Amino acid sequence: MAGNTFGNRFRITTYGESHGRALGVIIDGCPAGIDLDEAVIQKELDRRRPGAHASDSDGTERDPKLNPATTARKEADECEILSGVFERKTTGTPISIIVRNTDQISSDYGDIKTKFRPGHADYPFYEKYGIRDYRGGGRSSGRETIGRVAAGAIARQILGTLGITVRAWTSEAAGIVCKTFDEAEIENNAMRACDGDAAAKMLDRVIELKAAGDSAGGIISCQVTGLPPGLGEPVFDKLDARIAQAVLSIGAIKGIEFGAGFEAARMAGSENNDPMRRDPETGKTEFLTNNAGGVLGGLSTGADLVFRAAVKPVSSISREQKTVDTSGNDCTISVHGRHDVCLCPRIVPVIEAMTALTIVDLYLVNRTATLS
Amino acid sequence: MAGNTFGNRFRITTYGESHGRALGVIIDGCPAGIDLDEAVIQKELDRRRPGAHASDSDGTERDPKLNPATTARKEADECEILSGVFERKTTGTPISIIVRNTDQISSDYGDIKTKFRPGHADYPFYEKYGIRDYRGGGRSSGRETIGRVAAGAIARQILGTLGITVRAWTSEAAGIVCKTFDEAEIENNAMRACDGDAAAKMLDRVIELKAAGDSAGGIISCQVTGLPPGLGEPVFDKLDARIAQAVLSIGAIKGIEFGAGFEAARMAGSENNDPMRRDPETGKTEFLTNNAGGVLGGLSTGADLVFRAAVKPVSSISREQKTVDTSGNDCTISVHGRHDVCLCPRIVPVIEAMTALTIVDLYLVNRTATLS
Amino acid sequence: MAGNTFGNRFRITTYGESHGRALGVIIDGCPAGIDLDEAVIQKELDRRRPGAHASDSDGTERDPKLNPATTARKEADECEILSGVFERKTTGTPISIIVRNTDQISSDYGDIKTKFRPGHADYPFYEKYGIRDYRGGGRSSGRETIGRVAAGAIARQILGTLGITVRAWTSEAAGIVCKTFDEAEIENNAMRACDGDAAAKMLDRVIELKAAGDSAGGIISCQVTGLPPGLGEPVFDKLDARIAQAVLSIGAIKGIEFGAGFEAARMAGSENNDPMRRDPETGKTEFLTNNAGGVLGGLSTGADLVFRAAVKPVSSISREQKTVDTSGNDCTISVHGRHDVCLCPRIVPVIEAMTALTIVDLYLVNRTATLS
């Protein structure tokens, strides 16, 4: 595959760079007859924007000082559906969604025309394509996730009709770990953390780092409930393998683990295996523990799908760093401009989108596992 | 894609179950004119077998008691090339490799005909396909990796001609962590660990667990040297995303992290960014540290590609476990038979194979990044 | 693949219906560094429009009465490039091109809300998706070719740099057959016929049919010069097989034949085989005849690629026809509105586009046939 397409049946192709005219996505293979609530797409895009969280979902721009973790750039990001919907239902034809770029202050980036920013994709992109697109991150910019989130909103709506829910949150950031889980907290604080007290400490730390011209990373947890057992296509399109690809394709993600994850490496089999039993009330098969994270042999088990993703600290920091220029000579660089300090709150909706896209695709493919 | 195919240009399709007649792979898209040393394929398959390590690579069956970590099943696994090679060079046509199943003692498995083994894929496979293939793991068996390793041997040979080397080893197992790195140790001990002292302790622990009817997990590290910068296809076929899919598709793998991985989540940007400089001797660009693990923006940077994978403990243990049967009723199960105790040594060559396959595929695709 | 994507390396995904907001295409896998002359894209789109031919290529709307073969609908079809180009060169990132729909007179179609038009896709689309999108042809409308032609313009530019030229023309229409070939005639008459006298007769016949509320079909010939030998990927992605898919995917095409085509069925082998010889001047291998049409074993031979495609007569005619309605009951229908009478002149640029797209894709894939 050319790299800008994801999925086999529910297939998305995205386009757009940070400083081009527009970004967007085409969704191909969306079943016909789905109620498409276009406002839901805009709402998900709003969650993705800098300075936004739950109470902003009506589109109001919050004072970015209220989210010191994210950039002060205003990104209006209004979406428009160009095709694939008729009388509020999907037609089965490709759905194209466009978002025009409006806030592009070139002077934010002009001084890095010939230098490679450490931690960014500048250097390998230059080696690959022979082009230094110095306007922000170009295609490697986080704005590229706009297309993913727009498509993910449709995927989430489809999953909703199937009783499947995808939810992610920040479980650790800037060295602070969440101790409790309260779902209502997630959209209630600027870190999208599941623990309000931890969120406050995270923001304190973020403000310190920002003042120091530095940045922070974190860990995002994701949980999918309501999955039927059997989704996934062995051996290479296993559910966990495809989600790993989907999540690692998001910028700044450096690792993923399912269920007990790296801790499973230290367990004995008798501790790690999840026993099964028959639920006396419903008669259904259930797992007594979930070290597997909801996946066995690459197929969903019916238990919650659970995974965690590692987010590296933002690479654009104003501290001076050693680097080379496009001629290969030593130099230093300070990356100024309006940058995020910690990406976790903005990546939470992106992880939800990619997870939903993967599951809808495997759900559709699974409809041909048998002819019944 | 149907799930048994991996890769876009260098594309493999595998087949075979643990108790079917044969297993194998078709490799499509292998460039013509490659010297194919068929003995190298057999050597890689031998590394994958139970009870084998470096000194066994001439095909001699070692006394399995010398590798208590792996099963006592004899698996001869002799490969035969059926097509795609002429006068010792690849022709550009599909290369088909077959391995006949020879050691299939059904009585090893007969008692689990109607019960689902905890930690295995039995239950979700049954839900997906409506079939309980009780002969071993069927398609979810580790023997399915035979096709991957055979194809990976060809991929590694191609990478060798390009100056690219893939190497993996056990860095942790049964709770014991390697403290030193000595490449010569890897094929010199039964755990394929990089530290001989740690290897001895690992085997002691493995023998204890085996006697207790239990099993162990571990962590495998992998390093690729000699990569040119720029391999990877943003945004969805990024190098790390594709390797994550490749590695998570291997049975028993529950997590992957690149470079600093989950530790990066706890670093500040100033610590995590890798500075660059001009190597005064060669004039080439190099990285002063490698927290990125050799990947930025999803493209190789030219630094070593470095990742770690989490291996869960073997699910087949003889201890009694709670489970349900195919009618959904409670029961217990003891899984007897000749099973591995710790999978790390046998997964090392599989991880090398999948990594080599991913890189060759992205290398070929990268030849069309520009027309020069 | 989901059906709206074409190509493996040079991959296009199109979207848009006749009466939606916009149509367009994303091109993924275009090599970086290609000079992109955006005016060339607009010029190709102009060729595709109704009432346009060579002398209109500056965009001026000609009086549609001068092309009685095509519809009187005004289709401005101005394209805009949204991404993938920087400082007039392709960046290697996806190129998105959009064309807004401007001329949509719903009343043209309102009377067919519940009836299936004979010869159109209405009935099978309704059976497949459960939706009657009565606004024109919806996704089955000829306007869907806008995305193909825009992408094809880029493909043709790339081929131009490689010395490969794609050219198509009408060789037969409305029962009149071209007797001579004059390249300059093609863009000089409203039928895009290669023979000026024949073109005049074709138009006479078309005017008669139009007055009778009827329509005509024809045959389009295509020739590609400058192909290197060896393009094509046996066995399923052969050059002729991929072009056959590409061309048959164009609405109204009912057949394709390469070289001697259906006439080859009646030849003896000694007549049909093309002898080869060494060109005494250049030293290159050449074919003395070209019954093969430039393809042998599915690979280009270096001789001109030659094929012909059959175009059925336009299905929208104002004569009364028997049909059924969406409840399955008998009824009759007259399709009024501003419709083409013969599609050949408008399909010529679409066939050129699809052929160029197929060849560029196979050209890129061929760069990995060997590692030299």
Place this chain on the structure above:
Amino acid sequence: MAGNTFGNRFRITTYGESHGRALGVIIDGCPAGIDLDEAVIQKELDRRRPGAHASDSDGTERDPKLNPATTARKEADECEILSGVFERKTTGTPISIIVRNTDQISSDYGDIKTKFRPGHADYPFYEKYGIRDYRGGGRSSGRETIGRVAAGAIARQILGTLGITVRAWTSEAAGIVCKTFDEAEIENNAMRACDGDAAAKMLDRVIELKAAGDSAGGIISCQVTGLPPGLGEPVFDKLDARIAQAVLSIGAIKGIEFGAGFEAARMAGSENNDPMRRDPETGKTEFLTNNAGGVLGGLSTGADLVFRAAVKPVSSISREQKTVDTSGNDCTISVHGRHDVCLCPRIVPVIEAMTALTIVDLYLVNRTATLS
């Protein structure tokens, strides 16, 4: 896609050359639970063999003089299923089928080591891969169709359970045209012609040509009954586009036309459109004529799918022909050995196989057109 794979959900990958050790196919994506009558696979392979027709389907080798159209080479072609079937039902895992090459007389081909045979793929293969595999046709040999026919047998069985039948026959060969249609004749004569008298004349002509060291071509017709409406994936994976690719990928095919085909080019719209009506007995929608050949807008209409394919005359003839050698110098060649004279009877089962494979694939994909 690498070129040796066909299909998206029901996906086949073939391998094997004329003079390699074995040929075969992997079928991925076959639904689980299908009754697999292995004898049916062997029967289809027997139909494909030289010198065989219906009365040979029990495997008896007929005296090749009884089929002068085909080669005297003995090709036993016994198939073996290696995986994917358990207790006579498909498991949903990949089905691998192997056929060992047994009859390989190298001396048949030895004299063409350095010369390119006119009409064959030798020259372009050499240009593409840099290899002259002079052992027969190598991968371009007709034996490559063994994998297709084996997989097609499974596809046809699945279609049978859905009430869909695929049938092809020779409608013209060696200049003789069938005048009547009698289904029982097809497997009753050596040409697989639908008209017994015509078959006799065809064979007379074939014998003459053979004596003259020459060969003949023909036309094969194919009809699919029982298709539901709506199969096909616009716009690029239309039913006719995918069948065109499938059929043109068969060696020696030079053209394809659906329904009225090239004749449609000469019709008026009022003649070509197929009117619809409500069948008074069944209440179902039916077409009064079938110029569309069962496809509109790229989707099946429910009417019979009807197409014809042009088969060029066999390229291997013993008459002397002008050609060049691998150094590019002029020379002549006589291709001796045991060759077919007319390929039509052997291609009939291959066309049936490819058509069945395409339809099963589109049938499975169509199960996700809506969520109902």
